[in-house]
Amino acid sequence: MEETTSDIQETIETAESDALQNALAEAEEQRNLYLRTLADFQNYRRRQQDALDQIRWTMVEAFVHDLLPILDNFDRAVSAAVDAEDGNSILEGVRLTQKQIAELLERFDIKPIEAVGKPFDPNLHDAVSRVESVDHQDGEIVEEIQRGYTIQDRVLRPSRVLVAKKSEQPIENGGIDTAV
Numbered sequence: 001m002e003e004t005t006s007d008i009q010e011t012i013e014t015a016e017s018d019a020l021q022n023a024l025a026e027a028e029e030q031r032n033l034y035l036r037t038l039a040d041f042q043n044y045r046r047r048q049q050d051a052l053d054q055i056r057w058t059m060v061e062a063f064v065h066d067l068l069p070i071l072d073n074f075d076r077a078v079s080a081a082v083d084a085e086d087g088n089s090i091l092e093g094v095r096l097t098q099k100q101i102a103e104l105l106e107r108f109d110i111k112p113i114e115a116v117g118k119p120f121d122p123n124l125h126d127a128v129s130r131v132e133s134v135d136h137q138d139g140e141i142v143e144e145i146q147r148g149y150t151i152q153d154r155v156l157r158p159s160r161v162l163v164a165k166k167s168e169q170p171i172e173n174g175g176i177d178t179a180v
Contacts, residue, residue, distance in 0.1 A: 063104075063108060066104050066107070067104060069100070070097055070100045070101055070104065073093065073096065073097040073100065074097055076093065077090060077093040077094055077097060080093060105149070108151070109151060109152050110149050110150070110151045110156065111149065111150050111151075112147050112148070112149055113125070113147070113148035113149060113150060113155075113158070113159045115141045115144045115147075115148065115159040115161050116141055116142070116143065116144050116161075117140065117141065118140070118141050119137075119139050119140060119141070120139045120140070120141055120161070120163045123155065123158075124148060124150075124155060124158055124159060125141065125148065125158055125159045125160075125161045125163075126148075126158040126159065126160045126161070127161060127162075127163045128145050128160050128161065128162060129162050129163075130162070130163050130164070130165040131143070131162045131163070131164055131165065132164075132165050132166075132167040133164040133165065133166065133167060134166075134167050136164035136166070137164060137166065138164060138165060138166035139163060139164065140163070140164045141159075141161045141162070141163055141164070142161075142162045142163065142164045143161065143162040144159055144160070144161055145160040145161060145162065146159065146160040147159060148160070
């Protein structure tokens with residue numbers, strides 16, 4: 001009977017050892033799978049970042065490619081200004097260049113913010129000063145100091161504006177109130 005107990009004990013130890021070896025092998029396999037998955041994910045993230053960088057540079061390159069002829073026109077306008085006796089041809093050249101810039105911005109969905117005559121909107125406008133006025137409603141934009149732009153539906157740069165402050169009396173000092 002002692003021999004049977006010893007055989008049983010040995011069989012149990014062998015089974016436990018085999019189970020432990022199987023569990024260790026399974027754990028090692030899972031660890032390797034985790035490491036491969038982690039490496040794949042890191043490679044995926046790097047490839048995505050590289051693709052985004054490539055798209056960004058392609059867009060910048062396209063924008064600059066379209067901008068360079070406009071810069072050339074400005075250079076020609078400056079040269080013409082030095083040589084010209086009448087300012088009309090220079091003015092016409094500058095207007096054409098301005099039109100080219102507006103068309104380029106439009107192609108990239110960059111649009112000017114309409115300001116003058118509109119109610120002040122702090123999401124679109126930056127008030128530089130308030131101006132007393134009998135001709136405008138309180139809070140109406142009287143003058144645009146610097147044009148603002150949107151790109152798609154986001155404000156790229158707010159318009160810098162003068163905002164009306166309703167006045168019932170004649171205006172002194174040009175109506176400018178330096179306290180905004």
